[in-house]
Amino acid sequence: MRRAPRPPRTLTAPPPPPGGGGADTERETALARLFEAHYTSMLRLATLLGADDPENIVAEAYYELYRKWRKLRRTESAEAYLRSVVCNLTRMRIRHLQVVRRHVQAPGADRIPESVASAEHTALLRDDQQALIGALRQLPPRQREALVLRHWLGLKEAEIAEAMGISAGSVKTHTARGIAALTQVMENRR
Helix, strand or coil, X not given: CCCCCCCCCCCCCCCCCCCCCHHHHHHHHHHHHHHHHHHHHHHHHHHHCCCCCHHHHHHHHHHHHHHHHHHCCCHHHHHHHHHHHHHHHHHHHHHHXXXXXXXXXXXXXXXXXXXXXXXXXXXXXXXXXXXHHHHHHHCCHHHHHHHHHHHHCCCCHHHHHHHXXXXXXXXXXXHXXXXXXXXXXXXXXX
C-alpha cells in the first residue's frame, strides 16, 4: 500500500523566546562592543604568540565567547576570557602544526607550506615593526648595537663582546637595558 505524498514543509522562524529575546540582543550588543574595542589587540596577541592564522584564531575565540556568554559570571570578565581563549587556541594550533610536521611522510613534504597572511595581518605586523624600529633608533648606540647583533644577527655574547670591543658583562648590561627600554615603548603603544 502506497502512502499519500506529504505536503511540502515550509520553513518558518522559531517563535521568539519568552520575554522578546532581550537577552540575545544584549549579548550581541555587548559582543559587538567587545569586538570593536579589542579585535585589534587580540589579533596582535595571536600574531605575537606565533599563530599562523591569527584572524581565524581570533574569530574562533569570539565564537567561543558567544557560545559561553551566559556562563560568564560578570560581563567585565569577558575580555580576560577572550584573551585566555586566544592564548589557548594559539597554543593548541602551534602544537597541532608541530605534530603534523613530525608525521609528514611524503618525500619533499617535510615542511608545511607557509600560509599567506591577510592584508590586515600584514598591516598590523608592519605597524609593530615600524614602532619597534623607531624605538630601536632612539636607544643609545651601544644598546642598539648589542641588540642588533644579538637578536637580528644571532651572535653569542662572546662574539658580540669581540665585535663591540667590550666585555661580556657589558654586553649583558647593554642588552638588558635595551630590551627594557624597547619593552617600555611597546607597552606604551597598547
